[in-house]
Amino acid sequence: MEVIYKYIIEPVQYEFIQRALVASITIGISCGLIGTYIMLRRMSLIGDALAHAVLPGVVISFMIAGKGELSLFIGAVIAGIVTSLLIGFVNRNSKIKEDTSIGIIFTGAFALGVLLVSQLKQVHIDLSSYLFGDVLGVSTGDIILSMIIMFVILTCIILFYKQLLLTSFDPTMAMTIGISVTIVHYLLMSLLSMSIVAGLQSVGVVLLVAMLITPPATAYLLTTSLKKILVLSSVLGVAASVIGLYMSYHFNFSSGASIVLVAVFFFMLAFVFSPKEGLLTRFLRRREASKAVIMEDIIKLAYKFQTVLAKEELVEKISGELGFRASKIESLISRLVEVGLVSSSDGKYELSETGKKEALRLIRIHRLWETYITKEKVTDIEHIHPEAEKIEHLLTEELADELDEELGFPEKDPHGSDIPRKK
Amino acid sequence: MNVISVKNLTVSYHKKPAIKGINLEIDSGSVIGIVGPNGAGKSTLLKGILGLLPFDSGEIKIFGKDIDKSRKRISYIPQREQFDWDFPINVHDVVMMGRYAHLPMIGFPKAKDREIVDQALQKVEMLKYASRQIRNLSGGQQQRIFLARSLAQESDIYFLDEPFVGVDAKTEKAIFNLMKELKDEGKTILVVHHDLGKVLEYFDKLILINQTLIAYGNTKDVFTAEMINKTYGGRLTILQRTEELVGQ
DSSP: OOOIIIIIIIGGGSHHHHHHHHHHHHHHHHHHHHHHHHTTTTTTHHHHHHHHHHHHHHHHHHHHSSSSSHHHHHHHHHHHHHHHHHHHHHEEEEEEEEHHHHHHHHHHHHHHHHHHHHOSSSSSSOHHHHHOGGGOOOHHHHHHHHHHHHHHHHHHHHHHHHHHHHHOOOOOHHHTTOOOHHHHHHHHHHHHHHHHHHHHHHHHHHHHHHHHHHHHHHHHHHOSSSHHHHHHHHHHHHHHHHHHHHHHHHHHHHHHHHHHHHHHHHHHHHHHHOOTOOOHHHHHHHHHHHHHHHHHHHHHHHHOOSEEEEEHHHHHHHHHTTTOOHHHHHHHHHHHHHTTTEEEEETEEEHHHHHHHHHHHHHHHHHHHHHHHHHTTOOHHHHHOSSEEEEEHHHHHHHHHHHHHHTOSSBBBBBBBBOOOOO | OOEEEEEEEEEETEEEEEEEEEEEEEOOOSEEEEEEEEEHHHHHHHHHHTTTTTOOOEEEEEEEEEESGGEEEEEEOGGGGGGGSSSSSSSSHHHHHHHHSSOSSSSOOOHHHHHHHHHHHHTTOOGGTSSGGGGGGGGHHHHHHHHHHHHHOSSSSEEETTTTOOOOHHHHHHHHHHHHHHHTTTTTEEEEOOOOOOOOHOOEEEEEESSSEEEEEEEEHHHHHHHHHHSOOSOOOOHHHHHHHHEE
């Protein structure tokens, strides 16, 4: 408790920490929401480009209107939109592809910004806080600005949810029902520029794209619906910002770097452990699947041998037949006993009633499949599955029924064995 | 009743004409196949009629009006390959997009819209998959949810781009039955198709196209060896090749 108080609660009494916290939360939400669309529309590169390209906009507006939140905001949004227009213009009017035109325009704009900063006499701009962010240094005005930005983004996403969704998923259909893909694109570009203005304060120009795409990408690995991704990506954005803020406060790290590294850490966790697609999950699933295949083979063999055999004898026969260690076969048989497909009584194994049914089901699929590949002269089975004999384990009941119908409910397989009929 | 009128339509890609001088008058209540070899401009014709591509010259009227005034009455099913099937969306939400045409700019689907979506899914036998992610569907099922989306749109003209490519027998039958059903309700269905196999069975009328309109009429009159030969006649004419050179 004391540790929590000392490291987490105590700092909150400082006003600059309070401001930084509010900024982190609003920025996490703004970037998480807009970033989701940037990721889905494969515009990460544009996100990075606009983040860099707002620099000259900010400097020029400072030169004209002096330093202030409003001039920062207007300068950045104008720079963002002009940049995305320029990228589109170069793209349409030459044979240069989009990624190249993005690269040319944004580095050019950024270089212009750096040059202007070095020439700026009347207003002092701390370049490093623009480049790498300084969340501990945000002013009250900055916070009000980023709260307004969050509110605008949230409102637009709720009101134009349909248009954003449809133009992201199927722009052609959007056009056929009269939704202007161009207008939605520039609406998104404006919102993107705004979220960049907000994000500048915490992570800075160079790392900003990470705030836009890393939380959504993490959320995308963890969940499946767009609405859930929007919410989760905001939550992750906030979490990364707040944790990064504390790291920056306690260890005097650069706030941008800390926030981005926390976000990447979350991503790595999801990448490995995601219950749907994680590396670890996929590995375990594959292992489980290969076990299931062996268990199915054991059931079929046990059915083939029919007679009630002594445990060791059966295990030995099956392991000889399948080419696995007896100990492995034994442990898998005990799993079959657990699920009630095999019954075990005084030193003997026997298929239970459900076990026999399961065996017949498997044999039916196996023989139907063999009949099918013989009849259709399927030769490149490796093309369907690298291990041809495993296909029968993957066939669903539904597909087997369709196979049965297509083959005209055959009685016998090519080897002359009976195909068990479905009851 | 005349539903689509195309006059002297020319559409170019990168300054090369993809279709030239197309004239068509299409009546309601029929299934029309658009047939021609690869690169003949079949999809271009469809997209041109839909106003998705800028055209060099020509005039298109849908229900006697400009396309932008008839958008609620048309629906389009694009080719399946052009989608990102990893997009985080489920079957129900894809079909709901069909209702977007009828919703106000700022407005959310109502109970009635959900009902229409369910009915459309029922029609293509996909209701039980309503909450499934689209990435977990087979090719035929994917095609069927796009049919459902089109049905939910409650249009009068349906544009289908290669709906029979890579689908299973069940889906093929479903598409065929739906086309018939829609036709009986007096709707118009235009289908881009590149396989000549089942043309007679599928389509009442045929548009044979290879950059220019080769023939348009009842399938049994138009689908002749001579016309097919003319459409698929292999090499580009000297004229076309010259134009290509000049176009560069």
